[in-house]
Amino acid sequence: MNESIRHFINNLKVRNPxxxxxxxxxxxVATSIIxxxxxxxxxxxxxxxxxxxxxxxxxxxxxxxxDDKGEIQVNRGFRVQMNSAIGPYKGGLRxxxxxxxxxxxxxxxxxxxxxxxxxxxxxxxxxxxxFDPKGKSDNEVMKFCxxxxxxxxxxxxxxxxxxxxxxxxxGREIGYLFGQYKRITGAFNxxxxxxxxxxxxxxxxxxxxxxxxxxxxxEMLRTREESLLGKKVTISGSGNVAQxxxxxxxxxxAKVLTISDSEGFIYDPAGIDKEKxxxxxxxxxxxxxxxxxxxAKYHCEYFPGERPWKIKCDxxxxxATQNELDVNDARALVKGGCSCVAEGANMPCTPEAVAVFNxxxxxxxxxxxxxxxxxxxxGLEMSQNxxxxxxxxxxxxxxxxxxxxxxHACCLKYGRMADGHVxxxxxxxxxxxxxxxxxxxxxxxx
Ligand SMILES: NC(=O)C1=CN([C@@H]2O[C@H](COP(=O)(O)OP(=O)(O)OC[C@H]3O[C@@H](n4cnc5c(N)ncnc54)[C@H](O)[C@@H]3O)[C@@H](O)[C@H]2O)C=CC1
Ligand SMILES: O=C(O)CCC(=O)C(=O)O
Numbered sequence: 397m398n399e400s401i402r403h404f405i406n407n408l409k410v411r412n413p414x415x416x417x418x419x420x421x422x423x424x425v426a427t428s429i430i431x432x433x434x435x436x437x438x439x440x441x442x443x444x445x446x447x448x449x450x451x452x453x454x455x456x457x458x459x460x461x462x463d464d465k466g467e468i469q470v471n472r473g474f475r476v477q478m479n480s481a482i483g484p485y486k487g488g489l490r491x492x493x494x495x496x497x498x499x500x501x502x503x504x505x506x507x508x509x510x511x512x513x514x515x516x517x518x519x520x521x522x523x524x525x526x527f528d529p530k531g532k533s534d535n536e537v538m539k540f541c542x543x544x545x546x547x548x549x550x551x552x553x554x555x556x557x558x559x560x561x562x563x564x565x566x567g568r569e570i571g572y573l574f575g576q577y578k579r580i581t582g583a584f585n586x587x588x589x590x591x592x593x594x595x596x597x598x599x600x601x602x603x604x605x606x607x608x609x610x611x612x613x614x615e616m617l618r619t620r621e622e623s624l625l626g627k628k629v630t631i632s633g634s635g636n637v638a639q640x641x642x643x644x645x646x647x648x649x650a651k652v653l654t655i656s657d658s659e660g661f662i663y664d665p666a667g668i669d670k671e672k673x674x675x676x677x678x679x680x681x682x683x684x685x686x687x688x689x690x691x692a693k694y695h696c697e698y699f700p701g702e703r704p705w706k707i708k709c710d711x712x713x714x715x716a717t718q719n720e721l722d723v724n725d726a727r728a729l730v731k732g733g734c735s736c737v738a739e740g741a742n743m744p745c746t747p748e749a750v751a752v753f754n755x756x757x758x759x760x761x762x763x764x765x766x767x768x769x770x771x772x773x774x775g776l777e778m779s780q781n782x783x784x785x786x787x788x789x790x791x792x793x794x795x796x797x798x799x800x801x802x803x804h805a806c807c808l809k810y811g812r813m814a815d816g817h818v819x820x821x822x823x824x825x826x827x828x829x830x831x832x833x834x835x836x837x838x839x840x841x842x
Contacts, residue, residue: 608769
């Protein structure tokens, strides 16, 4: 680490105590951006990096609600409005007990570069609550969402800040949040994305993050004249991203061996086929049960409390949560012959794990590039809402493919190393940074 990077990170630590995930995300970006900025005095002199790590605004609020027993529950709500240089704040809401300000700042920070990479006019934000939807009735989730939106509505808007889903926030929650926004404001507009198709949603938005991830993997494989056909894939998570990543892998002729939840993973050596995937979707989206039920139904192994990275594979797709793949997992993957890791989740690989992949010259795609398909189709949902029009499934899917292709090209542009290896992390960081930095320069010191 050079002296300027060390100095910058030390200042950051002092200003953001108790926020390890935020420090991790910024350190990763600063390490590739600072050497670039040193060769571009206009960015250095206008202190773009110092400004970009400060949220433009943070809103934090009380979320009281009544549970099914009539007892009062109190949660904490947040919205981090990180950067609006290239468009209105845009990014998901996470409902999970681990949510705190530092986690949301890391996610909002990543969103700056990701949204920029999509090529669409979207700034960056992220929000959520420490509310845990697990084990709650539909009525309780609705009560919580209504209370959450009763404060959030004054800070968001179709042209100012457009939230969407993330962990614990899917179609059900977006519906309750939208209903309450409409009730309070009287406005039916595109304030949220991930809406249902009947009320302003875009076709392909539910699929977009997982499909986009697989399109990105295909782009990487194509540089080695390879395809997904016959490849063994391990996947973590069993939520929105994992389900549709698995679906697209199966469609492309790959064999999906694992899927997981926060209690453990299943290993199905015969491969998860379409029918088994439908079972997983029903289990997770409707009955909201645990993944171990899959092992009982399909007579395969279940590993309680473990993550799937010890299973030999060609491609690994971490699709659950941050820091779920550590240095030992990375070593096990490399030893098992894995040659491609693409992040469906945000920051699932620790920095030490990424170092192992780089050293072994394994393809490694950071989430801000590989999972950008979700927010990209959210951007397309905003365009359709502005036009008061709905595009076909094929049109949205083709646009998603084009966007993933372009993001891959951006990574190549700034990430190609002297030995020919592509550092996708560096490529994504610099490419995402340049557009936002130029917009900030043009808009003066604000
Ligand atoms: N939904 C979207 O469009 C996008 C999501 N992402 C990221 O993808 C990841 C997954 O999000 P979704 O699939 O939307 O959420 P989800 O709520 O649908 O599913 C989350 C999955 O992760 C698992 N999980 C959660 N915490 C865990 C933990 N501590 N350990 C192990 N597993 C855990 C859950 O069991 C579940 O299978 C997150 O990192 C999210 O930020 C990134 C881009 C867009
Ligand atoms: O679709 C969106 O606006 C949010 C997606 C998201 O939260 C993410 O990219 O991590």
